[in-house]
Amino acid sequence: MANPTSLQILLETSLPAAIQTEIEKLILVGELCPGQRINEALLAERFHTSRGPVREALRALEECGLVRAERNRGSFVRSVSLGEADEIYDLREVLDEFVGRKLAECILAEQLTQLRSFLAEMDVAVARKDLTGYHQINLRFHETLVDFVGNSRLSATYRRLTKELLMYRLHGLKEGGGFSVSNAEHKTIVKAIASRDPERAGRALRTHASDSRTRMHRAAIAAGSRVAR
Amino acid sequence: MANPTSLQILLETSLPAAIQTEIEKLILVGELCPGQRINEALLAERFHTSRGPVREALRALEECGLVRAERNRGSFVRSVSLGEADEIYDLREVLDEFVGRKLAECILAEQLTQLRSFLAEMDVAVARKDLTGYHQINLRFHETLVDFVGNSRLSATYRRLTKELLMYRLHGLKEGGGFSVSNAEHKTIVKAIASRDPERAGRALRTHASDSRTRMHRAAIAAGSRVAR
DNA sequence: GGTTTGCCGATTGTCTACAAATTACTGATT
DNA sequence: AATCAGTAATTTGTAGACAATCGGCAAACC
Numbered sequence: 001m002a003n004p005t006s007l008q009i010l011l012e013t014s015l016p017a018a019i020q021t022e023i024e025k026l027i028l029v030g031e032l033c034p035g036q037r038i039n040e041a042l043l044a045e046r047f048h049t050s051r052g053p054v055r056e057a058l059r060a061l062e063e064c065g066l067v068r069a070e071r072n073r074g075s076f077v078r079s080v081s082l083g084e085a086d087e088i089y090d091l092r093e094v095l096d097e098f099v100g101r102k103l104a105e106c107i108l109a110e111q112l113t114q115l116r117s118f119l120a121e122m123d124v125a126v127a128r129k130d131l132t133g134y135h136q137i138n139l140r141f142h143e144t145l146v147d148f149v150g151n152s153r154l155s156a157t158y159r160r161l162t163k164e165l166l167m168y169r170l171h172g173l174k175e176g177g178g179f180s181v182s183n184a185e186h187k188t189i190v191k192a193i194a195s196r197d198p199e200r201a202g203r204a205l206r207t208h209a210s211d212s213r214t215r216m217h218r219a220a221i222a223a224g225s226r227v228a229r
Numbered sequence: 230m231a232n233p234t235s236l237q238i239l240l241e242t243s244l245p246a247a248i249q250t251e252i253e254k255l256i257l258v259g260e261l262c263p264g265q266r267i268n269e270a271l272l273a274e275r276f277h278t279s280r281g282p283v284r285e286a287l288r289a290l291e292e293c294g295l296v297r298a299e300r301n302r303g304s305f306v307r308s309v310s311l312g313e314a315d316e317i318y319d320l321r322e323v324l325d326e327f328v329g330r331k332l333a334e335c336i337l338a339e340q341l342t343q344l345r346s347f348l349a350e351m352d353v354a355v356a357r358k359d360l361t362g363y364h365q366i367n368l369r370f371h372e373t374l375v376d377f378v379g380n381s382r383l384s385a386t387y388r389r390l391t392k393e394l395l396m397y398r399l400h401g402l403k404e405g406g407g408f409s410v411s412n413a414e415h416k417t418i419v420k421a422i423a424s425r426d427p428e429r430a431g432r433a434l435r436t437h438a439s440d441s442r443t444r445m446h447r448a449a450i451a452a453g454s455r456v457a458r
Numbered sequence: 459g460g461t462t463t464g465c466c467g468a469t470t471g472t473c474t475a476c477a478a479a480t481t482a483c484t485g486a487t488t
Numbered sequence: 489a490a491t492c493a494g495t496a497a498t499t500t501g502t503a504g505a506c507a508a509t510c511g512g513c514a515a516a517c518c
Contacts, residue, residue: 014300015471016288041499050473052281055501059245059285063292065385071243072479072500087380090327098323151316153393156294157386164382244501269470279503284471301509303470 016056019047023057027066027077028166034079038067065164080168082220088161088168089213093206095146095158100189100205101198102149111148115190118144122183134183141186145205168216185211245285248276252286256295256306257395263308267296294393309397311449317390317397318442322435324375324387329418329434330427331378340377344419347373351412363408370415374434397445414440 023043026032038058044051058075061067069075080088118141125134139162146158185208192204252272255261267287273280287304290296298304309317347370354363368391375387414437421433 014298052472056285056288059289060292063289069243074500084381087382090380091382091386094323094327151319152313153316153320153390157320161382281502301470
């Protein structure tokens, strides 16, 4: 707890909301590990606040699935198993196909150029072998795709699932390689959308999700042979 | 605020969670109307507790979309517009098709008999012209279908969307008739699943969702011609 | 007359305090 | 040495109190 942690958002939104996103960061960045117990007082101290707002943030995080609460025992960082990750991928395949179909029908020219700029950025990241940078853009790319559909519930659902999937990754694998492959798929996706063929675009996105799941499985197997559990 | 409201769940789960479901009921039953401001102190008094747990419950409800919060102004019951309901139906069509495909592959004999008992119950409700009873069973029927897939995230997502859809109904329409039609569709769905044909089952469920949306639209138009907005 | 300014009540947001429960620890006992 | 009971120390859950903010109303001003 060297630095008191940013929390600059404060003015924009409410304090509990700011704490919520901050705790979320701590989880997704791995400072709070899956299964670990969350100490309210410590977090309150860290954010220079009292336990009230922290508790509110934890309730919100519980509702969105990042945290699990046990009565009189406190909150724990949810640990997402491979099986659960698989469940999430089942959903993502379905949603992604829907995204592809919709986008083929309704995407605008300027949106396509924006997608292409993401592709270029990812190419750069690949060339530099900048894995973390690549993943950042990759996330933004997919979220942008979903947002372009213009369905707020879809976006919300997608983001929720994505976060849980990120949590699984934390469980103990370092991301099995082959991210240049992933970028080739991204280009296929954009081309398919640009072709305005719903069938093709839907298939492209679904395939990408499916391949992504396969990569996860490979990484899981690799990690499984390295570490005990 | 005649009766102090049940809240018996208390022992099973945490107090904030109990309050959350209780407020949820108040919303879905229409005692708290869409757009209405939620007074924390009043709710706390009603549940014989302090504002802390109530605030935690409201945070959770905000995260799951039933409530909207404005800084320094409090929480309001979310009002779901027709446009948003449409968004939700877009998603439900996709998810329901997925449910159909999956169930055609994996459903068990005993699960089928359970579904058929729902059909019978609904027939009874139709015969009695018991609208509210029918809707209760209808909800349970669809939730059961989704649960049979065995994907917890799917179930959670589906329930979330269903709740929001229920909120739209509250906005001012009394459910345009034709619920015997809906029940005929339910039978088609069960038959399609029992046939073990994923394509057919998927189509049946998707069609049902689509028709359900159409019914909503008709009801909305009817309500629109009755009331100002 | 219409707009602005300043107060007042009501409500939210946060903090501190305390009770209840759980966990960790100590020491005796088998 | 291991186990179990009993006690101390954390930690959670809730209550109550106080400051900050918002909305409305009336008086003052242009």
